[in-house]
Amino acid sequence: MESMADLELVARAQRGESPAFDALMLRYQTRVSNMVYRYVEDRDVASDLVQDIFVKIYTHLKRFKGESSFSTWLFRIAANDCIDHIRRQKTRKETSLELISEYGFDPADPRDESVDERLIEAADHQMVRLAIRQLDADQKMVLVMKVYEEMTFEDIAAALALPLSTVKSRLYKALEHVGRQVRRRQLIERIGT
Structure with missing residues (x-):
């Protein structure tokens, strides 16, 4: 259920009260x-997209009629902007594996007794990330919202304006793809090819 504080802040922001919009932005900016x-x-791209999203929210706030919760409306705009961004990209950048900076350990440091375990964990994590990158934009958005944002199926369906069955189907297909790709990469590593 929509928080009364959100509804009140939206109403005040729609009347032009900047502090109310600032409060909404602070409330949702991290998520x-x-x-x-x-x-x-990509942190730089994400930062630019988030700014664009909140500018869009601000400029279109008068269009919000309360037919859905404010958070659903906001996440629908954010999801659409992310999907549009990915679709506009002609090529996807591959990032290098930077274990030391990403996982905070130095393999040469003898005090770090769990280097092997952390390397295996990092490699598994990297396999999953690579598999997620291969998903189409629609499947990736559902996966991100469900797994990372821990949104309910109902909230995802509302945010993306999709039937509940479509959301579940996209998540199932995304998880199937990720699992298949990870198993394939693990097999390749075991064979040594």
Whole structure:
């Protein structure tokens, strides 16, 4: 259920009260930023997209009629912007594996006794990330919203304006693809090819 504080802040922001919009932005900025970053996997791009999203929210706030919750409306705009961004990209950048900076350990440090375990964990994590990058934009958005943002199926369906069955189907297909790709990469590593 929509928080009364959200509804009140939206009403005040629609009347032109800047502090009310600032409060809404502060309330949702972290969640939107996290979702966008997990989707585009580039902090600079995510930062730019988040700014664009909140500018769009601000300029279109008068169009919000309360037919859905404010958070659903906001996440629908964020999801659409992320999907549009990915679709506009002609090529996807491959990021290098930077274990030391990403996982905070130095393999040469003898005090770090769990280096092997952390390397295996990092490699598994990298396999999953690579598999997620291969998903189509629609499947990736559902996966990010469900797994990383921990949204309910109902909230995802509302945010993306999709039937509940479509959301579940996209998540199932995304998870199937990720699982298949990870198993394939693990097999290749075992064979040594």
